Amino acid sequence: MPKSGTFIRSLAAVALVAVVAAAVVGAAGASTAKRNSVTITGAGSTFVAPLIAQWVPALAKAYGYELHYSPIGSGGGIASITARTVDFGASDAPLSPDQFAACKGCIQIPWALSATSVFYNLDGVKNLLHMDGPTLAKIFLGQITSWNDPAIAKLNPGVSLPNLRITVVHRSDGSGTTYNFTDYLSSVSPAWKKRVGVGTSVNWPVGSAGRGSSGVAALVSETPGAIGYADVAYALQNHLKYFAIKNRSGKFTVPALRNILAAATLDTKPAADGSLSIVNPPKAKKYAQAYPISTYTYVIVPLQTPKARELKIFISWAVTHGQSYGPKLIFQPLPLAVVRYDEKAIAKIHS
């Protein structure tokens, strides 16, 4: 008995020490937070997360703001800002009218510009194979099933394509990248628009699902003949082979900054709800180099918020100075007209 008594007593002592230590640490944490006083929290898109990670130290240096961002996915970001558990949400897919209504007085502001790459796993076949929208749609509809299909061969004269089954890989989770990709497929293929449509997650006719960009990339790199999609920075960092995609001007373009910028000139005046779709620009000289699967991504904030002052400063900074951190992550700095629009939108935020 005395032995177990000592044991319990020492256990209690340890617990007490832990509680005191936690209290001290907590108090210390509180006091540092107090010194910087402003914390901005956000959640959403994984696509834009690497860019925001670059902004965190810069923003701390410039304004002393502490920025906390959780990359939980675009859908999660919309849900979080709707519930007001964060100061801002980030989404690659624009809010639907229903989501706008649910969010009660939110605005969405385009704040970054990038593209989705489509990559493949074909041993001994060069990088930057040619691809066009209708063929891509047929592959993802399950109508083209082999790499040596005449439709693919016709786009790639002189390339010997293997007689290998095409394995489609897509996201299993809801994703802004999926939105961008299906937005493009719907715009190039009436059949896709009719059968599948646009969304952050859709009813895929064929293929295997991977969880997150990393899951898609892992499945594609482990499966000869596989084809998948993810944000362009992801494909580059992981040395995946990706397509040069034919735009409506007839050029095969890669998801490089200047080609994304060319696509962004398609529309620089956002719709009334702040959204801007720039997939598949029409045939024209100024879009000759446009990469057709480019996308804006959005920050979503309530018009009326207690942190109005800080959010205004932060988002204004993000759409101007913040853009300079983009290019090395393949985020094209916003066109001036979009920055102007954004500044007007930001001015409407109030406390």
Next chain:
Amino acid sequence: MSSADLTTDVARRPFTGRRARLGDLVLEGVAGAAALAACALVGLIAWKIVDGARLSLSTFGPGFVTRIAWNPVAGREVYGAASFLFGTAITSLAALLLAAPLAMGIALFLTELAPRAIRGPVTALVETLAAIPSVVIGLWGILVLGPQLRLHIEPWLHSTLGFIPLFGTPSPAGASIFTAVVVLTIMILPIVASISRELFLGVPQELKEGALALGTTRWEMVRGVVLPYARGGIAAALILGLGRAIGEAIAVTQVIGGGVFIHWNLFDGGDTLASKIAAEYQGATSKLQISSLISLALILLVFSLVVNLLAQWIVRRAARSHGGGTVRP
């Protein structure tokens, strides 16, 4: 002096008595609160799930359970659980079928056959298998197991047993129901094996020695004494494993490949109730989609409850026909 007198005597002692009563009160309070909190938590979870599922169930009615559909595209939304129910049933049952003989083998080896020197290390290793986080097993499933199965095992099974619809055309990607089954087998194997080992250790030595003294072989002793003695417990261990397989989400999401259809080819993709919830909940965008995912959770809850009740019934029945060696799930 009887024991009752002893207690009153102790209780009457002025200081220790008060302390003892205080201690009892604290114990009662803390333990009672813990038990109540658990009950309240179960109640709250159930209520929240039913509440969240309401929108979907009122939109789709009971047809939700039998419909094969999952389309979250705005304006075309339609949801149904049938293919996920099927996926859950086929993956967990197949994993159990694979795991059961393996686990029995491991447990028998460790209790009856292995030299004493290696029992400890092997037991520890088997139990380490249970400690590997499921997300790590899932990752290994994508990068190592999937490609191996796709390149070697699946084609071999297809060419030798292809006449059975289960072993259809091998999957082009390493992600398939079969990969999920193997991953689940690995995950439930250590639980079933270590519980069975404990059960076999609990078989009275006299019974085993008696059987051997009667001139039985080791196999006859195992079949005639060890297995029947532990039968109820083994059933319970298997059901525990089944429960784990039914509920596992992350690892399955990583390797199962997805797809909303019912088919008998193990080498094709699919989804389970848990994997669908894990994959889509965070990114769900419409109220109806969220509600439908919660409905899947409700079905999963009911499914698990039924399996659990079934397990208790089996254990009780086995316990009635045979004496000891049972554990409750």
